[in-house]
Ligand SMILES: [Fe+2]
């Protein structure tokens with residue numbers, strides 16, 4: 134990457150792109166403008182009303198516990214924590230940019246959706262800002278202005294945005310709340326006050342997820358046909374695959390707060406999968422004996438790939454050593470996709 138004129142050495146360069154770096158998304162805004170939500174207006178209005186209340190208006194205020202030196206945190210734990218903050222901040226900011234743009238584009242033609250996206254952009258900006266202040270406590274930061282101007286955007290059709298953002302909001306909720314509950318039980322592991330904020334914070338993510346659920350259910354083509362089942366199945370698998378890789382790559386951070394990465398990964402995925410049954414036509418059979426076994430094998434291969442990348446071997450040798458690992462990961466993913474998903478739409482119809 135070319136040199137960037139930062140005034141102080143303590144400010145970090147934009148993070149290195151890897152497979153797991155949070156991405157920035159753009160979509161077909163004209164297709165969103167055309168959405169007909171009239172049949173589900175009441176339900177959507179109820180969700181928007183929850184966002185309008187702004188329960189966390191006064192939540193993201195740093196209290197006095199932040200006013201101290203954090204130099205006592207040893208370097209390994211410190212690096213793992215900064216990495217956690219950095220990726221979380223980038224992914225919150227990515228949500229902010231997408232929601233803000235959606236709100237702007239929908240303002241004239243679909244004021245209700247524009248209002249909802251505006252509230253969600255408000256929340257994500259708060260989350261990203263709060264994380265960035267935490268990074269400053271560790272003499273680090275993400276240059277959000279630079280990121281918004283210089284990141285490349287990945288295009289997703291709006292249907293994919295609905296599946297992917299719904300899942301990322303709900304998995305975000307479970308990640309934060311499970312960490313919060315763990316630290317409530319083990320307060321001696323809470324080495325920094327940020328974690329105390331997660332309980333109300335994750336309710337924002339939960340409400341964002343509820344909005345996307347209402348939006349998804351308002352569009353029958355997103356749940357009542359084979360394409361919807363195909364994409365729901367694929368997005369569930371890809372989100373859980375990415376989550377597993379991220380958790381094991383950050384194992385040191387989780388261990389530093391007394392969380393067993395494997396146990397945490399399983400809980401987050403199981404809970405998110407159960408939650409997704411309220412929105413998606415299918416969910417995954419996470420109880421299948423191969424399910425977590427194959428995901429964990431993928432994460433072990435991924436760790437080996439990182440080790441190879443970071444080694445000082447020649448580019449050619451690195452390439453050759455990586456091939457069997459990549460092939461094996463693809464093989465596991467194909468076998469995982471071949472596991473029969475659970476059809477929750479038919480159960481929903483029976484229950485009425
Ligand atoms: Fe957020």
Ligand SMILES: [Fe+2]
Pocket residue numbers: 228257302305337338341
């Ligand atoms: Fe969110």
